Amino acid sequence: MRNHKNAGIVLESRNLTKRFGGLVAVGNMDLKVHRGEISSLIGPNGAGKTTFFNVVTGIYRPDAGDIRFNGAPIDGKKPHQIVELGIARTFQNIRLFPNMTCLENVMAGQHCRGAAGVWASIARTAGQRTEEKRIAAIAAQRLEQVGLGRLKDELAKNIPYGNQRMLEIGRALATNPRLLVLDEPSSGLNDRESEDLIVFLKNLIKEDLTILIIEHDMNVVMGISDWVTVMDEGRKIAEGTPETVYNDQKVIEAYLGRDDEDEDSGTERA
Numbered sequence: 001m002r003n004h005k006n007a008g009i010v011l012e013s014r015n016l017t018k019r020f021g022g023l024v025a026v027g028n029m030d031l032k033v034h035r036g037e038i039s040s041l042i043g044p045n046g047a048g049k050t051t052f053f054n055v056v057t058g059i060y061r062p063d064a065g066d067i068r069f070n071g072a073p074i075d076g077k078k079p080h081q082i083v084e085l086g087i088a089r090t091f092q093n094i095r096l097f098p099n100m101t102c103l104e105n106v107m108a109g110q111h112c113r114g115a116a117g118v119w120a121s122i123a124r125t126a127g128q129r130t131e132e133k134r135i136a137a138i139a140a141q142r143l144e145q146v147g148l149g150r151l152k153d154e155l156a157k158n159i160p161y162g163n164q165r166m167l168e169i170g171r172a173l174a175t176n177p178r179l180l181v182l183d184e185p186s187s188g189l190n191d192r193e194s195e196d197l198i199v200f201l202k203n204l205i206k207e208d209l210t211i212l213i214i215e216h217d218m219n220v221v222m223g224i225s226d227w228v229t230v231m232d233e234g235r236k237i238a239e240g241t242p243e244t245v246y247n248d249q250k251v252i253e254a255y256l257g258r259d260d261e262d263e264d265s266g267t268e269r270a
């Protein structure tokens with residue numbers, strides 16, 4: 001049985017389906033994310049994980065099924081509305097503004113949340129200057145939190161890759177989310193950076209935050225997750241504690257492919 005840290009369900013999808021033409025990228029996905037936990041979504045390439053995230057964060061409308069955030073339906077809402085409701089995300093391929101400073105990148109995250117929008121803020125009308133200062137102060141705090149305070153005036157394109165990943169997380173945090181959705185945050189990080197990321201994320205959930213993460217690195221998955229859901233070919237094929245899932249035959253087969261390879265090599269999947 002699952003031993004929940006907290007009984008509340010932050011995010012729930014029921015029968016969620018997204019098709020691309022004849023391809024069922026996500027099919028009848030039921031998923032529950034519990035408050036204050038780190039839930040991982042794993043599965044082989046093309047399993048439908050990012051598509052699931054894209055539906056949750058409003059990039060795609062689902063073809064069927066529904067999604068609830070804190071009990072209220074969110075399917076069909078626009079990405080900025082979903083941010084306003086308290087879901088922030090990062091992307092598999094880093095999406096920063098390369099020619100803006102680190103501080104400006106994090107500030108942009110908050111502007112996306114505000115009613116005025118980023119373009120109005122860039123225009124810097126008199127009435128917005130105070131707001132601008134407030135936003136800069138919050139952004140500076142978030143930069144410190146992700147360990148990049150000293151780089152605030154550097155252009156995003158000039159900082160190391162691992163720092164860019166943390167900058168994206170800082171930008172997401174600046175929207176003050178209740179649920180942080182991270183698409184392969186350890187991708188491209190070295191072992192040391194991945195370990196630091198695990199510690200960082202574990203500390204984050206102590207702040208009453210919930211995390212849903214797509215992750216390929218099994219060391220990260222095992223080290224971080226309270227609960228793991230496994231997708232393959234658009235479907236949920238398993239869920240449970242990291243240990244349960246890691247030893248699940250269906251999961252081992254999904255990672256190895258469905259040919260009759262050496263069965264002992266199941267422990268090598270990652």
Ligand SMILES: Nc1ncnc2c1ncn2[C@@H]1O[C@H](COP(=O)(O)OP(=O)(O)OP(=O)(O)O)[C@@H](O)[C@H]1O
Nearest residue numbers: 020023025043044045046047048049050051052092
């Ligand atoms: N915009 C799109 N148009 C058509 N097909 C798409 C689109 N996005 C994803 N797909 C297809 O949907 C399926 C699921 O893709 P998705 O990117 O969600 O998988 P994934 O589990 O995130 O994979 P990976 O781990 O490689 O990122 C794949 O077959 C993919 O080719």
